Amino acid sequence: MTATIRTKLAFVSCIMAGFAFGATAIGQSVQLGLVPDDGVPADEWNETYGRPGIQSTKRDIIIADQASTNIFFGFYRASQMTGAGWSLFNQSVDWVNDYGPRATTKVWLATYNGSLDPDFSAEKDGIAVYEHLIGPLGFDPANVHVDHQSSIETADFSGYDMVIYAWSYPRDATNVLDQGMPFLTFSAGETDEMGIGDGSLTMHSSYATNYCLDAQHNVTSSLGTGSFTLPADMWTDASTASGNGRVLVSADDSCLYLAVSQLEGGLNARFDVEGAPNGSNVAVVYGLSEGVTNVNNYHDYCATFEIQGVNESRVVDRGVIVGGVFGGRSYVPSSYSGTDVLFQAARRGTCPDDCMSNLVDRVIQ
Numbered sequence: 001m002t003a004t005i006r007t008k009l010a011f012v013s014c015i016m017a018g019f020a021f022g023a024t025a026i027g028q029s030v031q032l033g034l035v036p037d038d039g040v041p042a043d044e045w046n047e048t049y050g051r052p053g054i055q056s057t058k059r060d061i062i063i064a065d066q067a068s069t070n071i072f073f074g075f076y077r078a079s080q081m082t083g084a085g086w087s088l089f090n091q092s093v094d095w096v097n098d099y100g101p102r103a104t105t106k107v108w109l110a111t112y113n114g115s116l117d118p119d120f121s122a123e124k125d126g127i128a129v130y131e132h133l134i135g136p137l138g139f140d141p142a143n144v145h146v147d148h149q150s151s152i153e154t155a156d157f158s159g160y161d162m163v164i165y166a167w168s169y170p171r172d173a174t175n176v177l178d179q180g181m182p183f184l185t186f187s188a189g190e191t192d193e194m195g196i197g198d199g200s201l202t203m204h205s206s207y208a209t210n211y212c213l214d215a216q217h218n219v220t221s222s223l224g225t226g227s228f229t230l231p232a233d234m235w236t237d238a239s240t241a242s243g244n245g246r247v248l249v250s251a252d253d254s255c256l257y258l259a260v261s262q263l264e265g266g267l268n269a270r271f272d273v274e275g276a277p278n279g280s281n282v283a284v285v286y287g288l289s290e291g292v293t294n295v296n297n298y299h300d301y302c303a304t305f306e307i308q309g310v311n312e313s314r315v316v317d318r319g320v321i322v323g324g325v326f327g328g329r330s331y332v333p334s335s336y337s338g339t340d341v342l343f344q345a346a347r348r349g350t351c352p353d354d355c356m357s358n359l360v361d362r363v364i365q
Helices: 042-049 084-097 121-134 175-176 186-193
Strands: 062-067 070-072 106-110 142-147 162-167 181-184 204-214 226-238 245-250 257-261 268-274 281-287 292-297 301-307 315-320 323-333 340-347 360-363
Touching: 062 226, 070 084, 070 186, 084 121, 084 162, 084 181, 084 226, 106 121, 121 142, 162 301, 175 181, 175 186, 181 186, 245 360, 257 340, 257 360, 268 281, 268 315, 281 301, 301 340, 315 323
Parallel strands: 070 181, 106 142, 106 162, 162 181
Antiparallel strands: 062 070, 062 245, 204 226, 204 245, 257 268, 268 323, 281 315, 281 340, 292 301, 340 360
16 A cells, blocks of 8 residues: 555546436444454554544445456454355455366465464464365465565565455555456555555454445355344454445445446446335436435435435436335446446435435446
C-alpha cells in the first residue's frame, strides 16, 4: 500500500447523453492500542490499524475482482477459522486458481515471517493456512513455498500458479500484480493496488455474524443472501470496495440485496433483487458517480441512495418480488463497454423509513 491512503477516484467524467437501459451484530471492536488475541505484534499494529477510516460504515469483508481472479479475504485470523470460514476460503482458493488441479498447483505462500514456527504468535495464522492447504485441500507440500511477508514485494514468482498473502500488514502488492499472478490476500491495505478497493481499513473486530450480499459468485454460491453466523467469533478486517471490486460478504446488512450479472455491452443484463416479501414492489437505479440522492416519498419510495443524481430517468427496471426474487432484465448498448456504473435497488411502500440495497459498482464488459 502506498504511504498515502488513496481515496476512490471519480468515475468516468464523460457525459453520457441518452444512456439508459431498456425497461449488526458487531462484537468486540478495536479502539486504541493492541487488543489481545488479534494476533498482530505491537511493532506492526499502529501502521496496520492505526490509520484513518477504521469503523467506517462500509465494511466489505470479501471483495472479488471482476476483471481477474484476485480477491481480498478479510477473515484474516485463520488460526480462529471454523467450518463456514474455511468453506469460503476453499472456494476463494479454487476461484483464484481458476479451478486448476490442487495436487499440481504451485503456491507461493507469504506469512508473517515465513518460519511456520508456532513460537511466534503472529505466525499461527500462516501455519493454519499452510496446514489447511496441504491437509484438507490436498495441495502437495512440495508445491507450497513458504516465505516472509516481504517476499511479495520483491520475489520472482516464475513457475508458480498463485500467490497467497496470509497476513494483514499492508505490504505493496504491485510486484505480485505486475507479474500477473492470481492473488489472494488477507490485507485490506492492498485492495487499492489491486483495483478492487480504496486501500482503507474500515473494520478490525472480533465477531461472528456476517452478511452475504451476492450469492451469484462462485465463492459465495453455497450461501444464500442475508446473514450467516460463524460458530465462534473471529478477528476480521474489512475495506471499502471500489473500481473492479465486487462485494461478496460484508459486515453490514441491507434492507434489500442486489446482484448484477451479465453486464456486457450488447447483452441483456440481469438485476436480481432479494430480501423483501413476495408482492413487494422494487426498482433498480443507476448512476455514474458516488454521492447522495435523497428520495422522500416519491411514488411511495423512500431511500437515501449512495449514487449522485438519481431520478426517474435513471431507473433500470422495476417489478414485483415473486418466489423471493425480482429478476429484472435490461439491454446494455455495446457502445458503453468499459464504463464504470453504480447500481442500487429500493423497495416501495416503506415510508417514512428508507429501504435500499447494497451498492453495486461494476464496469460494463
